Each structure stands twice: as C-alpha cells, then as structure tokens.
Amino acid sequence: MSYRLIVAADSGELGSRAADLLAEALAARPDAVLGLPTGRTPVSSYAELTRRSTQGGIDLTRAVAFALDEWLGVSPDHPATNAAFFRRHLSVPLAALHLMRSDADDPAAECAAFQSLLRESGGLDLALLGIGLNGHLAFNEPGSGFDSRCRGIDLAETTRRAHASEFGGLAATPRRGLTLGLADIMEARQALLLASGPGKAAVLARALCGPLTEDLPASILQRHPALVVVADRAAAAELPRRAA
Ligand code: PGA
Numbered sequence: 001m002s003y004r005l006i007v008a009a010d011s012g013e014l015g016s017r018a019a020d021l022l023a024e025a026l027a028a029r030p031d032a033v034l035g036l037p038t039g040r041t042p043v044s045s046y047a048e049l050t051r052r053s054t055q056g057g058i059d060l061t062r063a064v065a066f067a068l069d070e071w072l073g074v075s076p077d078h079p080a081t082n083a084a085f086f087r088r089h090l091s092v093p094l095a096a097l098h099l100m101r102s103d104a105d106d107p108a109a110e111c112a113a114f115q116s117l118l119r120e121s122g123g124l125d126l127a128l129l130g131i132g133l134n135g136h137l138a139f140n141e142p143g144s145g146f147d148s149r150c151r152g153i154d155l156a157e158t159t160r161r162a163h164a165s166e167f168g169g170l171a172a173t174p175r176r177g178l179t180l181g182l183a184d185i186m187e188a189r190q191a192l193l194l195a196s197g198p199g200k201a202a203v204l205a206r207a208l209c210g211p212l213t214e215d216l217p218a219s220i221l222q223r224h225p226a227l228v229v230v231a232d233r234a235a236a237a238e239l240p241r242r243a244a
Contacts, residue, residue: 003208003221003224003227003229004227004228004229005229005231005236005239006228006229006230007231007232007236008230008231008232008233009232009233010232010233011041011044011197012044013232014041014230014231014232015044015045015046015048016044016048017230018042018045018048018128018230019048019049019052019058021228021230022049022058022126022128022192023052023057023058025125025126025190026058026059026063029125030062030063031062031063031095032063032064032125032126033063033064033065033066033118033122033123033124033125033126034063034064034065034066034124034125034126034127034128035065035068035124035127035129035180035185035188036065036066036068036086036090036097036128037067037068037069037128037129037130037138038067038068038069038082038085038086040196041130041196041200042089042128042130042194043089044196045128045194047089049090049092050089050091050092053091053092053093054091060092061093061094061095062095063094064094064095064096064098064121065094065097065098066097066098066099066117066118066121066124066180067082067083067086067097067098067099068127068129068180068185069100069138069139069177069178069179069180070082070083070099070100070101070102070178070179071102071174071176071177071178072104072107072152072174072176072177072178073102073174073175073176074102074103074174075102075103076102076103078102078167079166080163080166080167081102082099082102083099083102086099098114098117098118100150100178102174102178104178107151107152107176107178108151108152110178111149111150111152111178112150114150114178114180115150115180118150118184123187123188124184124185124187124188124189125188125189125190126188126189126190126191126192127185127188127190127191127192128192128194129185129192129193129218129221130193130194130195131193131195131200131204131218132156132159132162132218133162133199133200133203134156134158134159134203135203135206135207135215135216135217135218135219136156136159136217137185137217137218137220137221138179138180138185139153139155139159139177139178139179140153140179140181140182140185140217141154141155141156141159141217142156142214142215142216142217143214143215144181144182144214144217145181145182145214146186146214146220147181147182147183148181148182148183149180149181149183150178150180150184151178151179151181152176152178153179154175154176155174155175155176155177159177160173160174160175161173182217185220186221186224188224189226190227190228191224191227191228192227192228192230193221193227193228193229193230194230194231195229195231195232195235196232196235197232197234197235198234198237200231200234200235201234201235201237201238202238203216203218204229204231204235204236204239205239206219207219207221207222208221208222208229208239209239
C-alpha cells in the first residue's frame with residue numbers, strides 16, 4: 001500500500017494542513033462533493049476553513065457536503081447531534097450540507113434516501129475522516145463489512161462512552177447511529193484521514209500497517225488508491241518514519 005503522510009506539529013497545524021488539502025481539491029473542482037466527519041479531531045480543520053472562508057481565502061459556496069454519520073433516536077435540536085456540531089463548528093457557506101435525520105422514524109428509508117442523494121451528486125470527491133479509538137470510520141464499528149453501505153448500526157460501547165458526557169451520561173447516550181458504509185467511503189476519489197493526540201497513535205499504526213481486517217474498519221483504507229494521512233506528531237508516533 002502507499003499513502004502520503006503529513007506530520008503536523010500539533011492540532012492547530014493539522015487543521016491548517018487539512019485546510020490546504022481541501023483548498024487544493026476545491027481549486028481543481030469548485031463544486032466538489034465532500035464527506036465530513038464530526039469529533040474533536042476535525043474541529044481545528046473546521047475552524048481554519050471557517051477563518052479562510054470569512055477572509056476570502058477559500059470558497060466553498062459551490063461545494064456540497066455530506067455528513068458521514070449521525071446519532072439515531074435523538075431530537076435534531078439536541079446539542080450533541082452531529083447536526084448541532086456542524087452548526088457550532090463549521091460556519092462556512094456551502095451549496096448544501098446534507099445530514100441524516102437523528103429522529104428518523106424509518107432508518108432504512110432515511111439511509112436509502114441519503115445514499116440516493118449521494119449517488120445523484122456523483123459520489124464523494126473527498127472524504128475527510130477521523131479514526132475512532134476502536135478503529136471505527138464514521139460509525140462503522142468493528143465488524144462492519146468492507147462492502148457495507150449506508151445503514152443503521154448498533155454503536156460500540158467505547159463510542160458511546162467517548163460521547164456520554166455530551167448526552168448527560170451513558171444511559172442517555174444513543175445506542176444506534178446512522179452511517180455511510182465503508183464501501184461508500186472507499187468510493188471517495190480522495191480520502192483524507194486525520195488523527196490527533198497520543199491516544200490515536202496505536203490504532204493509527206494498526207490501521208495503516210497492521211492486517212486488513214473488518215475488526216479494525218479503518219484498515220480498509222490500506223486499499224484506498226488516494227489516501228492522505230494528516231497526523232500530529234503524537235498520533236504519528238508509532239508510524240514508520242516514511243510511508244511506504
Ligand atoms: P475524535 O473522534 O475525533 O473525537 O477522536 C473520532 C472518531 O470517533 O471517529
């Protein structure tokens with residue numbers, strides 16, 4: 001496998017490098033279709049995009065974005081939804097930001113509609129991705145098929161624990177989520193994986209250098225033909241010095 005590795009000094013520089021790569025993609029294709037993650041990791045990238053967009057350094061007004069996942073069984077007004085996350089962190093005019101509904105009555109129908117919309121948009125040009133402590137990609141928890149598509153999924157306990165404080169405790173944290181599948185993500189023409197902090201060092205190295213396995217969903221990225229990894233020094237600590 002091969003991937004391009006960019007090591008940033010810290011999370012702030014990571015955001016700036018990720019914004020550079022998005023700017024390059026948008027220069028080539030102003031109406032690019034983007035897949036966007038939530039979580040702590042992309043916050044600095046979204047802050048940088050918001051800053052550049054406000055100052056006129058980047059133009060996302062023709063870009064279409066799809067949120068990669070959403071919690072299920074929670075009101076769209078809840079501050080811990082991914083919809084609320086984007087309202088807080090990405091103050092950038094986009095042609096559209098599509099999200100699955102966190103209060104969908106019929107998750108299968110919601111996912112089918114979202115998948116159709118993505119297909120009609122021509123698929124993802126660039127998927128911005130985070131990696132979970134358990135190796136998940138979007139809400140594709142361990143055990144997700146490499147051929148998986150947009151669907152409802154039972155969330156791993158580690159995922160729920162990582163977000164329990166936002167929902168006021170583990171008991172109140174949703175047990176289900178909606179997510180684009182690994183096959184949907186792999187169809188992105190470019191994949192940009194972000195990782196920040198020492199807690200991600202081991203899982204990032206296993207995903208990129210370990211066995212390709214559905215037990216570690218992010219390992220599927222080893223098969224992606226256009227993968228760029230932007231990691232801060234702490235997250236890159238266990239990677240080989242030079243990407244193969
Ligand atoms: P984090 O989440 O950025 O908050 O670490 C990443 C993920 O779970 O995919």
